[in-house]
Amino acid sequence: MSFPARAVVDLSALASNVRSLRAHAPTAQLMAVVKADAYGHGLLPSARAALAGGATWLGTAQMDEALALRAAGITEPRVLTWLYAPGAPIARAIEADVDVAVSSASALTEVVAAARAVGRTARVHLKVDTGLGRNGLTPVDLADVLPGALRVQAEGAVALVGIWSHLAFADEPDHATVRAQHEVFADAVRLAESAGARLEVRHLANSAATLTSPQVHYDLVRPGIAVYGLSPVPQLGEPADFGLVPVMTLEAELATVKRVPAGHGVSYAHQYVTPVDTVLGVVPLGYGDGIPRHASGTPDRLGGPVRVGERTLGVAGRVCMDQLVVDLGPEAGEQAGDRVELYGTGADGGPTAQDWARAAGTISYEIVTRLSRSVPREYVGLDPQTGAPAGTAAAR
Structure with a gap:
């Protein structure tokens, strides 16, 4: 498949989350809720992983x-x-x-x-x-x-x-x-x-x-x-505080990278204008893929976070139907094809679905659930067909 983005779903993390949740409610049985295509993670692979974790x-x-x-x-x-x-x-x-x-x-x-x-x-x-x-x-x-x-x-x-x-x-x-x-x-x-x-x-x-x-x-x-490693009470604790790990990482390749002068308008209605000579990168994901348009950015407030190398930047200008733009900065060395991460575990300081929720004025549930099925899911950690331990396995 040539789609230049993917959602990597760590089924072993999902199983581990179920085990952690069982520890929080040791006297009760546990129902793993897999509605809405398992909150965007994939119904059948997620269900099997939940059962492997003890649901x-x-x-x-x-x-x-x-x-x-x-x-x-x-x-x-x-x-x-x-x-x-x-x-x-x-x-x-x-x-x-x-x-x-x-x-x-x-x-x-x-x-x-x-x-x-x-x-x-x-x-x-x-x-x-x-x-x-x-x-x-x-x-x-x-x-x-x-x-x-x-x-x-x-x-x-x-x-x-x-x-x-x-x-x-x-x-x-x-x-x-x-x-x-x-x-x-x-x-x-x-x-x-x-x-x-x-x-x-x-x-x-x-x-x-x-x-x-x-x-x-x-x-x-x-x-x-x-179950999917996101905190239902972010005001009270991050996922790690409850023994949870975010299951989905959304990543893409830069489609294009180009240098533009100061004062250059970016995306529809020029909501963002480059303050200095800089380098722009186009990420081939947009609201048609489930990226919230409310996470668009302005010079005063960058939008949804994007991890580029070791830097976390923000969406510059309006999120479009199938693409968004990131201001990579004047000294950027990125090239087309380089990997960027929109959200993941946050373990390395990178952005999370909760960060995107804050940027869009919504909740993390919506961020992961709205991700279009056109974005391929790649499953790692457990075999998506059986829930048994595996190296990596791609599906859908």
């Missing part, structure tokens, strides 16, 4: 991703999927032994119909809206739905195996809503169990809560971004 569950938002895991032969761990609209392939998920979340009375009706159609019991996790205001049954809805759910369980159509919810302020562990949601969740669990539900798992903790709120670990934690 006992996998989680996907979309049903198609859960089905893709099963179709690829990942049959051993439990898989939960939770976000779907009417008409989703629920029957296929049930046949594939995928656990399905139920967030409304109508969703339960669909799941029951699908289970009866395929003649197999559906494993159901009731999602409770404890205060996030997103998907899920309100406590009142739960009280209304629960009797019917237990009735169809007695008939064998479903098995109520879980109750779960999601925190609104988990990245602020001292926020009052964390305790408030925990109390609502505990009430929901008590209601279900007192009504006769025999729950296998109760789960509330995402990445931030896994790392900072042990009181909500329950039976299962569901880390997402932390």
Whole structure:
């Protein structure tokens, strides 16, 4: 492949992150969340690496991703999927032994119909809206739905195996809503169990809560971004503070290098004008590849960081659809074809996805997840096909 950039994904680091997260929640099982193509890292290789690190569950938002895991032969761990609209392939998920979340009375009706159609019991996790205001049954809805759910369980159509919810302020562990949601969740669990539900798992903790709120670990934690080595609470600690290593390194080759005079406009609308005679380098990545345009730079504020040799520079001017420009400086010796790094582990002082998040006014989740699939992923550390130790292996 001739694409002049790549995302190098260290699967051994991903497996190590899972082991670290398990140590943070030693009394709970661990679900590695691999939604959104494993946060841009690649669904199947990341899932296999997570299992190699000791994950006992996998989680996907979309049903198609859960089905893709099963179709690829990942049959051993439990898989939960939770976000779907009417008409989703629920029957296929049930046949594939995928656990399905139920967030409304109508969703339960669909799941029951699908289970009866395929003649197999559906494993159901009731999602409770404890205060996030997103998907899920309100406590009142739960009280209304629960009797019917237990009735169809007695008939064998479903098995109520879980109750779960999601925190609104988990990245602020001292926020009052964390305790408030925990109390609502505990009430929901008590209601279900007192009504006769025999729950296998109760789960509330995402990445931030896994790392900072042990009181909500329950039976299962569901880390997402932390699996990929990024801190969900950057205001409280960098990845290394939690035993995590960023998994993805985004690198490219300089497409062109040229000398220009002082006062030369750079990129659209000349948002950046060269202050002195200098050398410009073109990096062949842009917003079409997932590089945030909000990380564009001006003479007063350079944009997203780019590591060139031992120097960390910034985007000069506007990020374009398929390229961005870096002011390499008057004494630059770089040539076309030289490697540059947009983000990586930060271990050598280079830029990280969190640095790009700050430059773009967003979060690291968006930086890695938005990276286009047109950018090749290269896998190192573990075999992406098996999750076994390997030297290097390229995929996709």
